[in-house]
Amino acid sequence: DAGVIQSPRHEVTEMGQEVTLRCKPISGHDYLFWYRQTMMRGLELLIYFNNNVPIDDSGMPEDRFSAKMPNASFSTLKIQPSEPRDSAVYFCASSRIISTDTQYFGPGTRLTVL
Amino acid sequence: SQQGEEDPQALSIQEGENATMNCSYKTSINNLQWYRQNSGRGLVHLILIRSNEREKHSGRLRVTLDTSKKSSSLLITASRAADTASYFCATPNRDDKIIFGKGTRLHILP
Numbered sequence: 001d002a003g004v005i006q007s008p009r010h011e012v013t014e015m016g017q018e019v020t021l022r023c024k025p026i027s028g029h030d031y032l033f034w035y036r037q038t039m040m041r042g043l044e045l046l047i048y049f050n051n052n053v054p055i056d057d058s059g060m061p062e063d064r065f066s067a068k069m070p071n072a073s074f075s076t077l078k079i080q081p082s083e084p085r086d087s088a089v090y091f092c093a094s095s096r097i098i099s100t101d102t103q104y105f106g107p108g109t110r111l112t113v114l
Numbered sequence: 115s116q117q118g119e120e121d122p123q124a125l126s127i128q129e130g131e132n133a134t135m136n137c138s139y140k141t142s143i144n145n146l147q148w149y150r151q152n153s154g155r156g157l158v159h160l161i162l163i164r165s166n167e168r169e170k171h172s173g174r175l176r177v178t179l180d181t182s183k184k185s186s187s188l189l190i191t192a193s194r195a196a197d198t199a200s201y202f203c204a205t206p207n208r209d210d211k212i213i214f215g216k217g218t219r220l221h222i223l224p
Contacts, residue, residue, distance in 0.1 A: 004156075042216040043157075043202070056211065091156055098210055100145055105156030 004106035006092050012112045018080040021109045023092030024073055031098050034067055034077050035091040037108070043091075049075065050098070082113045118146070118203040118215040126221040133190040135218040137203030138183075146179055146186050147204040151217070157202060160188075190220075198222045 005024040013019055025032045033048040047057040052069045060067070064083070069075040079086055089110050093103040118139045127133050137146070145164045149157040163170045163179045163186065170177045176189040190197055200217040207213050 043214040045211060045213070048211070056209070093156075098212070100162075100206075102147070102159040102162065103157075103204075103212065105158070107156050 004092055004094055004104050006090075006106035006109050008109060009107060010110045010112075012114065013082055014114050015083055016081045017113075018078065019082045019086075019111060019113075021077040021090050021092075021111070023075045023077070023106060025075070025092070025094030026104055027073065029094035029096055029104070031095045032069060032075050033093040033095070033103065034075070035093065037089045037091060046077070048098070079111075082111075084113045087111055087113050118205045118213060120201065120203055120215045120218040122218060123216070124219040124221070126223055127193060128223050129193055129195060131193055133193050133197070133220055133222075135188045135201050135220070137186045137188070137205075137215060139186075139203075139205045140184065141208060142181070143205045145206070146177075147212070148175075148177060148186075148188050149202045149204060149214070151200045151202065153199070157214075160201075193220075193222050195222050195224060 007022045030051050034046040035043050037043045046059045047067045049069045065079055067077045089108045091105050091108045093105045095101045095103045118137050121136045145162055147162045148160045150160050151157045161172050161177050163177050165181055174191045179186045198221050200219050202214045202217045204212045204214045
């Protein structure tokens with residue numbers, strides 16, 4: 001298995017632009033998580049899905065952030081419009097069981113908003 | 115909501131020495147996990163210890179769990195340069211969400 005795949009690996013954009021981050025979870029995993037990591041706040045859970053359904057989006061910082069999972073093998077995290085404070089590393093992770101199972105992380109997308 | 119918190123925030127040791135990191139958490143848990151993150155990479159799962167276990171080993175890793183003190187420790191024996199990374203503990207909160215601490219940055223000196 002290729003593991004969790006994220007694209008792009010790096011994204012540099014200007015304030016106000018739309019940003020779309022993509023994730024392919026491990027096949028057979030029922031849960032998908034989106035995290036944001038910054039030096040100041042550490043690793044924050046933004047949203048997670050179970051069987052393609054969003055379960056908890058309480059970590060999504062603002063309405064500018066949205067996430068979708070149209071099928072079991074693909075999810076997107078969109079920021080529109082982007083702001084400099086959105087600059088961070090965004091990770092996608094997947095697991096079989098939410099709280100007792102291992103989470104497998106992708107390599108992350110480093111987002112820089114100028 | 116902050117659940118697990120690692121201590122120390124940063125640790126530098128000589129290659130070959132043992133490294134110990136601690137994690138304290140607030141609410142009762144059924145398991146605790148440790149992850150490693152190398153610079154520029156995603157987190158990698160190291161070990162999971164359940165609440166009915168007191169100690170677990172995996173290679174050069176030894177994890178202990180003390181549920182009465184709500185704390186766990188991760189010991190890396192005979193450290194190597196490749197062990198330089200950040201180490202995170204992760205615990206489930208009351209909503210069954212895994213919460214990661216802010217990590218311990220471990221630096222192995224040659």
